[in-house]
Amino acid sequence: MKKFILSAVLAAAAMTASAASATQAWIGDYHLNARSGPGTNYYKLGTFNPCTAVHIVAYKHGWAKVYFNHNYYWVSAKHLQGHSCHWAPKKNKHWGHKNWGY
Secondary structure, three states, rough: OHHHHHHHHHHHHHHHHHOOOEEEEEOOOEEEEOOOOOOOOEEEEEEEOOOOOOEEEEOOOOEEEEEEEOOOEEEHHHEEEEEOOOOOOEEEOOOEEEOOOO
């Protein structure tokens, strides 16, 4: 029983350490494709809105693997910035509602 508890404590500590080693970054001032792998030849899974906060967990060939909303995605690393920003969707002047950029 003691070995099981010790193993659980060590596993929890390892998960916390890996989460703590992630670097926070923000998507630049434009929409950015989220992909299944490090390159444009991988599937596009969605699009990040500008100024979205993400956690960088790895780099590969100019691409960053990011953690966001309990999922991992790959984005072009050159479009990440190390400081926060603010973005709000523009209102559609013709219809009076917000354009979310989708």
